[in-house]
Amino acid sequence: MKLLLVAKPWRGGLADYLYQALTEIVPGSVEWWPTRPVTLGGRLAFARDKKGWYARLWERIDRCAAEAQIFINYPRELPPLAPRKNRILWLTDGPRPRPGELDPFGRVCLSDPGYVGEVKAALAAESFGGEVSFGYCPAVHAPRAPEGRREGACFIGNRDPKRDRYLAALFQAGHFPLVVGNYFLHHPFFWRHPLNFRPAVSNQAMGRIYGRHQLSLNIHAEVVREGTNMRTFECAAYGIAQLVEKRPGLERFFDLERELAVFSEETELVEKLAELLAAPERAKALAHRARQRVLAEHSYYHRAVQLLDGVLPAAVLRGRLQAAMARWSSSQGGSFR
The missing domain is CATH 3.40.50.2000 (Glycogen Phosphorylase B;)
Structure with a gap:
């Protein structure tokens, strides 16, 4: 099974945290295609021809044969994609979608239910996937011993x-x-x-x-x-x-x-x-x-499972969630306690 993550490489780490979680839930089967260039060559190409850079990314996404494509937000610079049921969109950062902008996605979730009105107005009712909140990344967010007096x-x-x-x-x-x-x-x-x-x-x-x-x-x-x-x-x-x-x-x-x-x-x-x-x-x-x-x-393992709902059977997702958490706990001497 192949999964594709399409997301901006935020400084805040969200895409990286979700990518790490997805690779634990579906090991060896996840690719992350950033919606901003991350290499020097890519940045130069982006600066020379932003429209062309997005057109080439669009072609790659459109040809990708992944069983599921998970987007964190959707850059408006990207040309419209053809509708597909296996495209999942996770909206954050105060979404206000334009008419037709959500048509390419079979399921749309959002981190802030305060924007549900704006999202539902631009979406077929059966495509609304509800709330998927943020979480924490076990590899990054763990207690640190105090250096002197707090x-x-x-x-x-x-x-x-x-x-x-x-x-x-x-x-x-x-x-x-x-x-x-x-x-x-x-x-x-x-x-x-x-x-x-x-x-x-x-x-x-x-x-x-x-x-x-x-x-x-x-x-x-x-x-x-x-x-x-x-x-x-x-x-x-x-x-x-x-x-x-x-x-x-x-x-x-x-x-x-x-x-x-x-x-x-x-x-x-x-x-x-x-x-x-x-x-x-x-x-x-x-x-x-x-x-x-x-x-x-509230780990990103949990959020990955929410986003993959319907892509894999519920029982399989539950088992993989438990296995991912157990692996991390074991590697850290029982941190999930």
Whole structure:
């Protein structure tokens, strides 16, 4: 059986995490064709003739005889593909599809159910595959031993108007979390509090930052309507306590009293941050329970199985999921515990 993954090589790692999971669920049978060039030669060809680069990718996809083609989003630069039942589309990042844009896909899933109206309006009812949320990658998101005494709170994320409001409230109240991302050098906050900002880091380096802190703040970008972003699952796997902005549907993934602490407005964020930093044992308990939950239910192995629903029989998928998790647990001395 051959599977094809068609996806942009995001800095955030989503395509890489799903590719790793798919290769565990269907070993030796998965190819990843990026929708942006990844080699120097490819980048030069892309710069010279972007339209031609996409046309050649379209021809390869159209000729590919894979039993299933899984797309993470669909670049509008790619010419329209012929409709096929074996094409699966996973929409993220606030999708607003145009009429006819989803016709090539036999099944369409989305990470944020807040956009279900826009998606269903552009799709035949039988092709809607429901919600497939983000998850965590076992090879990347694992606890790191602290390097010395743990510091207070940290926030890893990029600039966003809603995040600006919450960060401003924290600074005004005298709380100064470490902020990692493109706020560094590019926002007035940086120039007022330069010691509290760091540039963006690689996905692999995030674990060291979380390992040095007691608490992770997660302020959703404005684009998130329901559910949550990648960071909530990743931090749960890293084993750090979280204070997360509450969005509708977050309770489908975590217990909002026993596994996460949540807030809905600026004053509540300030109060709960102070409470959690003053109660490290409670924070550790939240982190422990959230990690148990994410290990059991929210790996990208689970997401790969969701996306492959209907491609392989349900019993086969369940068996391969259990086998993949068992292999990883064994390789790590029982990490799925």
